[in-house]
Amino acid sequence: MTKKKSNTRAKREVDFELAAKIVLVLTVIGILVSTVLIFTPPISGEEYAELGLLTYNASEDKYEAENYPTNLLYDNTEGVSENISLYILLGNHYERAKFFEVRLKIGLQSVLINQDVYGTNDTTYFHEAHWKQKVLAVGEQWTPSSETEFKFQFTSAILDKLGTSSTGYKIIFELWEWNNQLDDFSYSGVHVYVTSVKLVFV
Amino acid sequence: MKRLDSKTGNTFQTRKLLFSFIILLVIIQSANLSDFNTISQVTAATEEEAFDSIISAFEKIEQATLEGITVQSYIDDLNIALEKYHNGLFDEAYSIAETVKEEVTEIINSARWGKIFPYVIVPVNIVLIAAIVVFFGRNILGWFRRRRDEEYLDLEIVYETATPEEGIDQSAAEEGE
Numbered sequence: 602m603t604k605k606k607s608n609t610r611a612k613r614e615v616d617f618e619l620a621a622k623i624v625l626v627l628t629v630i631g632i633l634v635s636t637v638l639i640f641t642p643p644i645s646g647e648e649y650a651e652l653g654l655l656t657y658n659a660s661e662d663k664y665e666a667e668n669y670p671t672n673l674l675y676d677n678t679e680g681v682s683e684n685i686s687l688y689i690l691l692g693n694h695y696e697r698a699k700f701f702e703v704r705l706k707i708g709l710q711s712v713l714i715n716q717d718v719y720g721t722n723d724t725t726y727f728h729e730a731h732w733k734q735k736v737l738a739v740g741e742q743w744t745p746s747s748e749t750e751f752k753f754q755f756t757s758a759i760l761d762k763l764g765t766s767s768t769g770y771k772i773i774f775e776l777w778e779w780n781n782q783l784d785d786f787s788y789s790g791v792h793v794y795v796t797s798v799k800l801v802f803v
Numbered sequence: 804m805k806r807l808d809s810k811t812g813n814t815f816q817t818r819k820l821l822f823s824f825i826i827l828l829v830i831i832q833s834a835n836l837s838d839f840n841t842i843s844q845v846t847a848a849t850e851e852e853a854f855d856s857i858i859s860a861f862e863k864i865e866q867a868t869l870e871g872i873t874v875q876s877y878i879d880d881l882n883i884a885l886e887k888y889h890n891g892l893f894d895e896a897y898s899i900a901e902t903v904k905e906e907v908t909e910i911i912n913s914a915r916w917g918k919i920f921p922y923v924i925v926p927v928n929i930v931l932i933a934a935i936v937v938f939f940g941r942n943i944l945g946w947f948r949r950r951r952d953e954e955y956l957d958l959e960i961v962y963e964t965a966t967p968e969e970g971i972d973q974s975a976a977e978e979g980e
Contacts, residue, residue, distance in 0.1 A: 613836050617937050628926050635922035689817040698868040698878060700861045734885055736861055740876050781862060 650699065652776045653690035654793045655745050664688055664745040668773075673755060675800040680757035682800060686802060688745035689793075691726045693737035700779035702786050705731045705751055707759055710768040710797060716790035719775050755800060770799040820934050824927055831923060833918070848865050848897035856900035857881065863907040872914050877903045 655664040659694040675682040693699045706725040714720060720727075731753050735743055743749055751774070762768065848856070860881050865873045880903050888896035 617940060621933060624929070624937075628929050628933070631929070632926045634921075635926070638922075696869070698861070698864045698874075700858075700865075736864065736878050736881050736885065738873075738875050738908040741875075741878075743976070779858070779861065781865075784858075 606644075623769065650694060650701065650776060650778065650789055651690070651692040652703070652774065652791045652792050652793050653725055654774060654795065655690060657686060657689045658752060664690075669759055669795045672799050672801050675755060675802050677802055682732065682755035683714060684752055685795065686770070687751045687772070687774075687795070689733075689743070689749045689751065690733065690745050691740065691743040691749070691776070693741050696739060698736060698738050700734070700736050701789075702734045702777040702779075704729075704775045704777055706773045707755070707763065707775060708771045709763055709766050710771055712771055712773075714771070714773055714775070714792055714794060716792070719788045719792070720773055726762045726771065728753055728759075765800070765802075767799075767801040771796050771800040772798055817934065817938065820930060824931070827923065827927065831919075848893045849894050850888075853884075853893035853896040853900070856897045857884055857888060858902070860884070860900040860904040860907070863904050863911065866913075867907050867911050870911065870914060870918075872910060874907055874910065877907050 653666070654669075655666055656668050657663075658665050658668070667688075670685050673682045673685065689703055691701060691703065693701070704720075705728040706720040707728060708714070708720055708725040712720065714726050718731040731751050732748070733751075737743060755770075771794045773792060776789045777786040779785075780787040796798045845847045860877075864874055864877055864881060880899055884899035884903070887893075887899065929977075
């Protein structure tokens, strides 16, 4: 009976050596886990950019995906066509800020543009004066406005390069993004174009 | 039961912990002193310089957004710099871009420290508290034992002689000792 009592009393006393070891082990584990959490990148969803092309409906004062230009009057004397106004909508759905460039190019109706193939100096006319650049934050959208307006004309320079076409032309908008590795813009694969734009010569 | 030395062991362990804590503080603070503000005084910037500055500022902004820092106002400033660049105002574009780059760099550094700080200070505090509990807890426990022993010393054992008819067991009274 006496032996049982002394064992019970010993069990109730705190073993500080053991407690200190447990605390130190837990601390080390906590530090290791915290370090891993700090340096492990978070799991992210799909990343993409969006590019839309709109026109402006002045009567209703809204931007719409309708009434794209199809037939343009081209003044042979002046060597320019009537003005074309198109508006882009650009969205950044990456997990980082992005530096975008929207490139306006004009090509023949037959030119191939897809997510891998972009307009080159051989296949398209680079309307460089109208290229637009913008830095967008995560989740930010560059909505249609006067800032996103592409206002341009067909000129004699374009016709000299591409020639006159009875089937029409493609007005192409390509989305390029800044690539730190290349130290230059690279094609994102995102593009939008208006097809079968025909010139009516007057 | 294995015991530490009463005084020399505690003092040595405490000094080790304090020294480690001080070293940790010095290391962490030195990381904050590593960036130097470079104030660029530009009298005239070329087109290339302006664009390179814009790109450098963008890279800092990209890095900040990757780390989850909101830098919308600096993105707006950088877009203003871009607009000035396209309008041929290279000096202004350069100046704005450089300012954006410096300020975003500072924000990134302070955010990193703020992110790491809890993971540093909490374990350090746990270790310190554990050390305090371990080293001073013995003293507290000793005090408690002394008080308990004093209480036991004050206990008075009363022996009652009982008749067999009343059924009081003398051995039960002895157990009270």
